[in-house]
Every structure is written in C-alpha cells, then in structure tokens.
Amino acid sequence: MRSLVNNGYQPVDSPVDEGTKRHWGFVEKLLLGLTPREYLSQAMKNPLNWVLGVLFAVGFPVIIYRFVFGLGAVTHSSNDYPWGLFLGFGLFVMVPLSASGFLLGTTVELFGRKDFKPIERLGLLNGLLGYFFAVIYLLMDLGQPWRLPYPMVVAWGTAAVLFLVGWHVAVYLTVQIVEVSEAFFEWVHWPMAKIFIKRITIGLTIAGIILSTLHQGALGALFTYAPSKVHPLWYSQEFLWIFFFTSSIYAGLCMLIAVSTVVKKTMAWRCSDEWLKKLDSQTIGLARGASMALITYFVIKVVGIAHDNEWAYLATGWGQWYILELAVGVILPLVVLGYGIRSERVGIVRLGAFIAVAGIVLNRLNTALVTFNWNLYPEIPHLLETIIAVTVFGLYIATYRFILYRLPIVYAWNPLPLEVREKATETAAVPGTLGQHSAAFSDVSLLD
Amino acid sequence: MEKITRRKFISVSLGGAAAGAFVLSGKAQGAGNFTGYPEGMGVLVDLTRCIGCRTCEAACNREQGLPEPALPFDDTSVFDQEFHGGQKRRTDENAFTVVNRYDQAEGGPVYRKIQCNHCNEPACLTSCFVNAYTKTKEGAVIYNSKVCVGCRMCMTACPFRIPAYAYSSATNPVIRKCIFCYDTRLKYGKPPACIDACPQGVLTFGHRKNLVKIAHERIRANSDLYVDYVYGEDEVGGTAWMYLSGVPFEEVDFDVTMQKKPILNNAQDFLSQVPMVLAIWPALFLGFHRLSTRGEEDGDENSNLSNREESQS
Ligand code: SF4
Ligand code: SF4
Ligand code: SF4
Numbered sequence: 001m002r003s004l005v006n007n008g009y010q011p012v013d014s015p016v017d018e019g020t021k022r023h024w025g026f027v028e029k030l031l032l033g034l035t036p037r038e039y040l041s042q043a044m045k046n047p048l049n050w051v052l053g054v055l056f057a058v059g060f061p062v063i064i065y066r067f068v069f070g071l072g073a074v075t076h077s078s079n080d081y082p083w084g085l086f087l088g089f090g091l092f093v094m095v096p097l098s099a100s101g102f103l104l105g106t107t108v109e110l111f112g113r114k115d116f117k118p119i120e121r122l123g124l125l126n127g128l129l130g131y132f133f134a135v136i137y138l139l140m141d142l143g144q145p146w147r148l149p150y151p152m153v154v155a156w157g158t159a160a161v162l163f164l165v166g167w168h169v170a171v172y173l174t175v176q177i178v179e180v181s182e183a184f185f186e187w188v189h190w191p192m193a194k195i196f197i198k199r200i201t202i203g204l205t206i207a208g209i210i211l212s213t214l215h216q217g218a219l220g221a222l223f224t225y226a227p228s229k230v231h232p233l234w235y236s237q238e239f240l241w242i243f244f245f246t247s248s249i250y251a252g253l254c255m256l257i258a259v260s261t262v263v264k265k266t267m268a269w270r271c272s273d274e275w276l277k278k279l280d281s282q283t284i285g286l287a288r289g290a291s292m293a294l295i296t297y298f299v300i301k302v303v304g305i306a307h308d309n310e311w312a313y314l315a316t317g318w319g320q321w322y323i324l325e326l327a328v329g330v331i332l333p334l335v336v337l338g339y340g341i342r343s344e345r346v347g348i349v350r351l352g353a354f355i356a357v358a359g360i361v362l363n364r365l366n367t368a369l370v371t372f373n374w375n376l377y378p379e380i381p382h383l384l385e386t387i388i389a390v391t392v393f394g395l396y397i398a399t400y401r402f403i404l405y406r407l408p409i410v411y412a413w414n415p416l417p418l419e420v421r422e423k424a425t426e427t428a429a430v431p432g433t434l435g436q437h438s439a440a441f442s443d444v445s446l447l448d
Numbered sequence: 449m450e451k452i453t454r455r456k457f458i459s460v461s462l463g464g465a466a467a468g469a470f471v472l473s474g475k476a477q478g479a480g481n482f483t484g485y486p487e488g489m490g491v492l493v494d495l496t497r498c499i500g501c502r503t504c505e506a507a508c509n510r511e512q513g514l515p516e517p518a519l520p521f522d523d524t525s526v527f528d529q530e531f532h533g534g535q536k537r538r539t540d541e542n543a544f545t546v547v548n549r550y551d552q553a554e555g556g557p558v559y560r561k562i563q564c565n566h567c568n569e570p571a572c573l574t575s576c577f578v579n580a581y582t583k584t585k586e587g588a589v590i591y592n593s594k595v596c597v598g599c600r601m602c603m604t605a606c607p608f609r610i611p612a613y614a615y616s617s618a619t620n621p622v623i624r625k626c627i628f629c630y631d632t633r634l635k636y637g638k639p640p641a642c643i644d645a646c647p648q649g650v651l652t653f654g655h656r657k658n659l660v661k662i663a664h665e666r667i668r669a670n671s672d673l674y675v676d677y678v679y680g681e682d683e684v685g686g687t688a689w690m691y692l693s694g695v696p697f698e699e700v701d702f703d704v705t706m707q708k709k710p711i712l713n714n715a716q717d718f719l720s721q722v723p724m725v726l727a728i729w730p731a732l733f734l735g736f737h738r739l740s741t742r743g744e745e746d747g748d749e750n751s752n753l754s755n756r757e758e759s760q761s
Contacts, residue, residue: 067618068618069618070615070616070617070618070619070621071613071615071621072615072616072617073618075615077613077615077616079538079539079540079603079609079611079612079613080532080535080538080609082600082601082603082604082613083600083604106733109737110733110736110737110740111736111737111740112737112740112741113740141599142597142598142599143596143597143598143599143600143613143621143622144596144597144598144620144621145598147595147596147597147598148597150578150595150597151577151578151597154578154595155578155579155580155595156578156579157576157577157578157579157580159574159712159719160574160575160576160577160601161575161715161718161719162575162576162577162599162601163577164719164722165577166577202734202737205733206729206730206733206734209729209733210725210726210729210730213725213729214722214725214726217718217721218718220718221715221718221719222601222604224714224715224717224718225571225575225601225604225605225711225712225714225715226604226605226607227607227707227711227714228607228703228705228706228707229604237714237717238717240718241717241718241721376532376535377532377533377534377535
C-alpha cells in the first residue's frame with residue numbers, strides 16, 4: 001500500500017472518484033478503488049497476509065475437526081477444568097479489552113469531550129469487534145453452540161449471573177453494531193439512516209454504560225460461584241465484580257492506545273492527516289484516564305486483601321505470583337504511563353499501554369485458569385485448543401484490518417460530490433464551524 | 449430541541465426497561481430465603497461401615513444403563529489408580545458414583561463413596577442460565593439435557609466437583625451425574641439402586657430431617673467410633689446426602705473449609721446492585737450529559753473527523 005500511495009494512489013474516501021467524477025460502485029469500494037489485479041498484488045506484498053494465510057490453513061481444519069469430533073478431541077476434556085482457553089482468554093480477556101466502546105461513547109457523547117471525537121469511532125469499533133469475537137470464542141467452547149439463543153428464548157435461568165452476562169453481551173453487541181453502523185451508512189451512502197442513528201446516540205450510549213457496568217462486573221461475579229476453587233488471593237466475594245469492572249476501564253483505554261499505535265505504524269496511508277495529527281494528544285488524554293483507573297484498581301486490590309485478611313498468603317509461592325501480577329500488570333504500567341504523561345512522551349505512554357494490556361491478560365488468565373483449582377493440579381491447555389484460540393485471534397485481526405481499510409474509522413468520509421464541496425468551502429463564512437457542516441450535510445441529502 | 453430530548457428520554461428508558469425486566473425478576477427469585485424441602489428424602493452414608501466392595505458402583509452402572517467399565521467392579525486395583533498428580537478417581541460421564549480408598553496410619557483403610565450430594569440449594573442449579581436443573585420435591589437434583597447449552601458453568605460452580613461432561617460426544621454432549629435414581633425409583637418412593645445393593649448397610653435412606661436426627665443419635669451412642677460431625681448437614685446450605693466418619697473428614701478428602709451458606713449467596717452482593725445500577729445510571733448520566741453539554745447543540749456534527757476543508761485550512 002505504501003508504495004501505491006507514493007505513486008500517487010488515493011484510497012477511496014468519498015462517494016465519487018476524483019479522477020473520473022463517477023460514483024464508486026460497491027465492489028470498487030470494497031477493493032479500495034483498485035482494480036482486482038492491483039488489489040491482489042498489494043495484498044501479496046503484505047507479510048501479515050502470509051502469516052495469517054498459514055495460520056488459517058492450519059487453524060480452520062482444526063476448527064472443523066473440533067465441530068466434527070467434539071470438545072473432547074481438542075481439549076484435555078477435563079471435568080475439573082470445565083473452562084479452558086476459549087473462555088479463559090476469549091471471554092474473560094477479550095471483554096475487558098473491549099470496554100473502549102462504552103468508555104469513549106460516554107466520554108464524547110455524554111461528557112461532551114469533543115476533543116476525543118476523532119478516536120471515538122476506533123474505540124467503538126474496538127468494542128464491537130472484541131465482543132463479537134468473544135462470542136465466536138464462546139461458540140467454540142459451548143458444547144451445543146447452536147443452542148446459544150436458548151437463554152434468550154427457550155429457558156430463563158433468571159437467578160444466574162451468567163444469565164445476566166448472556167443477555168447483556170447480546171443486547172450490548174446490538175447497541176455497538178448500531179453505533180458503528182454510523183460509519184457504515186456513510187460508506188454505503190445512506191444519509192437518512194445515519195441521521196437516525198445520530199438521534200438515538202445518547203440513548204444508545206446510556207444503554208451501553210448500564211450494560212457494560214453490569215456485565216463487566218458480572219464476569220467477575222461468576223467466580224464467586226467457585227469460592228473453594230479460585231485461590232483466595234484472586235477471590236473476593238464482595239469485591240470481585242468491582243475489581244473486574246475497574247480494571248476493565250484501564251483495559252479498554254489501554255487497548256485503544258495499543259490498537260491506535262498499531263494502526264498508526266502499519267496503515268498510516270489509510271489515516272487522515274487530521275487523525276494522525278490529533279492522535280498524540282488524545283493518546284495522552286486516554287492514558288490520563290487509564291492511570292486514574294489503574295491507581296483506583298491498585299488501591300482497591302490492597303483494600304480487598306486487607307478486607308479478607310489474606311496477608312499471610314502473600315508469603316507463599318502463590319503470593320509471589322500475585323505480587324508479580326500486581327507489580328508487572330499494575331504498578332509498572334502506572335509508573336511508565338505516569339512518566340510518559342508528565343514528560344509528554346507519547347512513545348513511553350504507548351509502551352505503558354501495552355504493558356497494561358498484558359497485565360489484564362495475565363490477571364484474567366490467572367483468575368480463570370492458573371489459580372483455578374489451585375489445590376488440585378495445574379492444567380496446560382491442549383495444543384489443538386491453543387491453535388484454535390490463536391486462529392480465532394488471527395481472524396479478529398484480519399476482520400479488524402478489513403474494516404479499518406474501508407469504513408471511515410480513522411479517516412473522514414467526505415460525503416459531498418466535488419462541485420458541492422468546493423461551493424460549500426467558498427460560501428461558508430467560517431470554515432469548520434458546526435453550522436456549515438449541517439448545512440452542507442442537508443445539501444447532500446437533498447442532492448441524493 | 450424539545451422533541452429530540454423527549455425522544456432521547458424514551459430511548460433511554462426503553463434501554464433501561466428492557467435490561468431491567470429480566471434482571472429484576474432474577475433478583476426476586478434469587479434472593480428468596482429458601483429453607484429446603486420439608487418432604488425431601490436423603491441418604492446417610494456411614495463411612496465406618498463401608499468395606500469398599502464397589503457393589504454400589506455396579507448397581508448404579510446397571511440402573512443407569514452406563515457402559516461397562518474397563519476393569520470389572522470386583523477389581524480392587526482401581527483404588528490404586530492415580531490421576532493428574534495424585535488425584536483419586538472421580539465421577540465422570542460413565543460413572544455417577546465411585547468409591548475411593550484412603551489408607552490410614554493405624555487401623556484399616558477407610559472407603560468413601562462419592563456421588564452428587566443433592567444439595568438443598570444447589571450451586572449447579574442456581575448458576576445455570578437456562579434452568580436445566582430442577583430440585584424435585586423428593587429432594588433429587590435432576591437435569592434436563594433438552595435445554596442445556598453446554599457452557600459448563602454448573603461444573604465450575606458445584607463445590608463437590610460432581611457434574612461431568614460427555615466431552616466425547618460432538619453432537620449431543622450433556623452433563624452426567626447421579627440423579628438419585630429419580631426416574632426409575634425415587635419418584636415412586638423407592639430407595640435408589642446403590643442403596644438397595646449395599647451389603648453393609650452403609651447407606652441409610654429416609655427423610656432428610658429424620659436422617660439428621662439419626663446421624664446425631666448414632667454419634668451420641670458411639671462417641672468413640674465417630675467424629676462428632678455430620679458432613680452435609682450445613683455445608684453450602686445443607687445437602688440431601690450426608691456423611692458420618694470415624695476419621696477426621698479432611699483425611700478422607702472432604703473439603704472441611706466449605707462455607708455453610710448456599711453458594712448463590714456469594715453472588716447476591718453483586719446481584720443486589722443490579723437494580724440500583726438500572727435505576728440510577730440513566731438519570732445520573734443523562735444529568736451529566738445535560739451539564740457537560742449545556743448550551744451546545746448536539747448530534748449535528750457530521751463526522752467523527754473534521755472534513756477535508758478544515759484540515760486544509
Ligand atoms: S453436589 Fe454439585 S451437582 Fe450435586 S446438587 Fe450439589 S451442586 Fe449440584
Ligand atoms: S452446562 Fe448446561 S446445565 Fe450446566 S450451567 Fe451450562 S447450560 Fe446449565
Ligand atoms: S442414587 Fe442412583 S444414580 Fe445416584 S449413585 Fe446411587 S444408583 Fe447411581
């Protein structure tokens with residue numbers, strides 16, 4: 001792509017081909033305005049595609065194998081470890097890393113922090129894809145995946161925390177699809193649909209906060225069903241849901257920083273100059289929020305140990321592991337982020353975000369797998385199970401990239417045909433004011 | 449402006465109500481003070497009488513139509529089997545009950561039969577999001593494979609590690625565990641197969657509340673024989689199957705740290721916050737929104753990024 005851009009290629013970012021003044025067709029939009037041959041040749045040049053290709057070539061057959069021969073064929077089919085990587089990683093890690101959707105929605109739409117507007121859509125998309133793939137992992141794990149809708153339609157186990165998780169993830173996924181569809185409607189050019197989404201944004205955002213607060217916490221509350229199985233240091237009957245909720249805040253924000261860093265490094269050609277220009281200051285802003293949540297989390301973790309009086313456990317091997325998790329996953333990113341923010345060095349901030357993301361992965365895996373059944377025996381996931389988990393993650397990356405290449409997430413979709421756009425620029429008294437946008441926008445809907 | 453606000457308000461309330469309807473009902477059911485089934489049946493397992501003959505295992509195998517095991521039921525070498533670094537045998541999809549041997553420093557070995565304890569307030573039941581489990585009035589905890597999604601939450605939740613999963617089946621994997629011989633016997637007032645089969649009278653079948661009395665009576669009458677504790681009387685809210693032992697319970701692998709209150713209570717702290725969040729959040733955040741965007745019109749910016757004109761200017 002980079003070489004194409006250097007040769008004067010401009011990726012699609014408006015309904016009209018600048019050269020020929022012709023409307024782009026749907027397939028042309030899919031191919032980013034390239035001919036099929038050009039598209040293929042750029043795809044072949046990208047090394048990531050080769051890595052993903054190999055991964056899928058190995059992984060998809062294993063996934064088919066799992067559905068033909070059952071869970072027992074790809075996991076250690078343990079009655080003592082009912083949950084393996086699919087839930088341990090796919091659900092318990094992916095969901096907090098996807099908290100960015102509701103966080104950015106809240107920040108921008110509710111708290112009116114318009115300065116985070118440029119990165120809001122990436123936050124929403126990160127949320128949507130994370131949840132969507134958590135559900136894919138869930139489908140890998142469920143014994144009878146085709147019954148996934150059962151808790152919604154067939155039988156209601158209303159007293160169960162998992163019931164809450166199931167419903168909320170389903171409803172919230174819908175909310176996020178609607179939120180992200182705004183970008184989609186721009187891309188396919190359905191202005192009326194987009195206007196409708198705008199109108200219900202506040203409602204969606206508030207629904208998002210409710211659903212997120214509850215199900216992020218509920219994932220933690222699930223483990224209160226297993227008091228004698230999770231190690232006491234990771235178990236807290238009263239606070240587990242607060243731990244999960246609070247850590248999801250910095251998880252979501254740091255994941256957004258991490259993703260935007262990758263986007264900036266690997267697909268700058270797709271980002272608008274504006275987006276790139278504002279990214280650094282927004283990154284620092286996000287990091288401020290994240291470090292606030294990190295401090296809170298650290299304090300309540302200590303309060304939690306004091307509350308359950310678990311100091312003695314800290315002297316054991318499990319205690320060292322616990323201290324390591326807190327040191328590497330919470331204190332270290334806090335220090336790095338803090339230093340980066342104060343010295344305004346975005347690179348350092350980004351490093352801190354990556355460490356915090358790793359810390360969350362460690363914490364959730366510790367709770368769901370490592371310290372689970374601590375007084376029985378440790379479980380090492382089956383090779384095929386690991387392959388499936390990695391394959392689904394590869395699919396997540398591929399989907400993420402597919403969407404970022406196309407939908408206006410990190411660039412602005414220019415809804416105006418060229419002539420109108422030029423006129424609008426000429427006539428507008430102050431370019432860039434809100435009034436001009438809405439005027440120009442209604443022009444468009446009239447024209448189409 | 450007025451109109452938009454109202455529409456916003458409606459969409460907010462709808463979101464809240466939709467989420468609220470089921471959660472509130474969940475709260476109502478979950479928080480009830482359940483005190484057990486007065487007519488519930490139970491079993492008292494007296495470990496001092498068990499000789500490890502595994503007749504109960506064989507009877508269960510027959511009654512439940514389970515596949516023939518690799519080693520015959522009179523083969524005592526299974527007691528020496530070890531799994532996963534020293535674990536003794538456990539229940540699985542082909543064995544709803546197993547007997548394990550625990551060698552003692554002095555005196556003969558102690559044998560312990562395990563199976564589902566048919567808790568009064570079962571964690572498997574309260575953790576299942578499709579209500580696949582039922583506690584019958586006779587005291588059995590049974591399972592409906594027709595609605596089970598296969599999430600295995602119940603296995604995570606059962607403090608006695610009883611439910612097993614038919615991992616080997618790709619098309620219809622189900623949870624497998626002792627069902628108190630509900631379909632074939634308990635429903636008709638008959639004792640389960642394993643109890644009928646036991647040659648040593650290890651297993652006493654009866655109304656749970658009578659069994660509690662019998663248990664304490666036995667301890668009182670033979671205080672030198674028994675440890676003064678009835679395991680299952682109070683554990684996780686009480687179980688229908690209870691145990692008497694001549695050796696400390698922890699020596700035969702009972703979890704003696706198990707909480708006395710039902711497992712569901714642990715999640716109550718969280719579940720009781722739910723209606724509060726539903727009630728407070730919409731108003732609170734709509735309020736934040738009104739405060740923080742006062743004087744601005746919202747919803748009229750046409751893109752997440754400024755348009756090209758802006759970046760050029
Ligand atoms: S012992 Fe386990 S499986 Fe049996 S009723 Fe109790 S919680 Fe359920
Ligand atoms: S595995 Fe089946 S019975 Fe167990 S909790 Fe899940 S849906 Fe319920
Ligand atoms: S009660 Fe029935 S199902 Fe349960 S262990 Fe005894 S024979 Fe087996």
